[in-house]
Amino acid sequence: MLLAPVEADRLLSDLWDQLDWKQHEIMLFGRKVAQPRLSAWYGDPQARYRYSGLQLEPLPWHPLLLGLKNKLEDHLRHEFNSVLANAYRDGKDSMGWHSDDEPELGAEPLVASLSLGSERRFLVRTKGDSRSTGIWLEHGSLLLMKRGCQEIYQHSLPKTQKQSRLRINLTFRQILNQFPP
Numbered sequence: 001m002l003l004a005p006v007e008a009d010r011l012l013s014d015l016w017d018q019l020d021w022k023q024h025e026i027m028l029f030g031r032k033v034a035q036p037r038l039s040a041w042y043g044d045p046q047a048r049y050r051y052s053g054l055q056l057e058p059l060p061w062h063p064l065l066l067g068l069k070n071k072l073e074d075h076l077r078h079e080f081n082s083v084l085a086n087a088y089r090d091g092k093d094s095m096g097w098h099s100d101d102e103p104e105l106g107a108e109p110l111v112a113s114l115s116l117g118s119e120r121r122f123l124v125r126t127k128g129d130s131r132s133t134g135i136w137l138e139h140g141s142l143l144l145m146k147r148g149c150q151e152i153y154q155h156s157l158p159k160t161q162k163q164s165r166l167r168i169n170l171t172f173r174q175i176l177n178q179f180p181p
């Protein structure tokens with residue numbers, strides 16, 4: 001657990017009120033579909049990110065995200081220059097199987113994933129294997145996807161029929177390789 005429950009409660013409500021949430025359209029099997037979650041990309045000006053056919057220009061650091069980034073950098077002794085914020089409004093919002101392996105993250109990224117709000121099951125599987133393991137991501141918890149993880153494993157956040165309220169997830173990342181605008 002990285003954050004005390006009161007601090008995590010406050011962050012959940014402030015981030016929901018203050019971040020620039022958008023429902024993006026992504027390419028899925030050659031078709032444009034609305035992503036089943038809201039997202040916002042914040043970071044240093046050069047930290048542009050492409051995934052699932054989206055090209056995200058970073059919004060300037062929000063003070064709450066910058067505070068968390070500094071705290072994580074001290075805690076992990078690792079630098080981040082960006083964060084993907086995701087909001088899952090209820091159990092119907094989700095994220096399909098993938099690895100965070102876009103070229104701009106470099107060969108062996110370290111991704112720090114902070115969860116706030118409704119607890120959801122995060123699934124992990126070895127690439128090419130249909131069996132998966134679930135991890136419950138609690139309010140205020142930090143999950144580290146360490147170097148080498150993205151090469152071997154995929155992860156997802158499946159839909160759930162259990163009563164699920166707002167969940168916000170912040171994945172802090174380091175964008176390395178830049179591509180032309």
Ligand SMILES: O=C(O)CCC(=O)C(=O)O
Nearest residue numbers: 084086095100122157169
């Ligand atoms: O919401 C989560 O816990 C995971 C999100 C994720 O994997 C991603 O945005 O790349």
Ligand SMILES: [Mn+2]
Nearest residue numbers: 098099100155
């Ligand atoms: Mn991911």
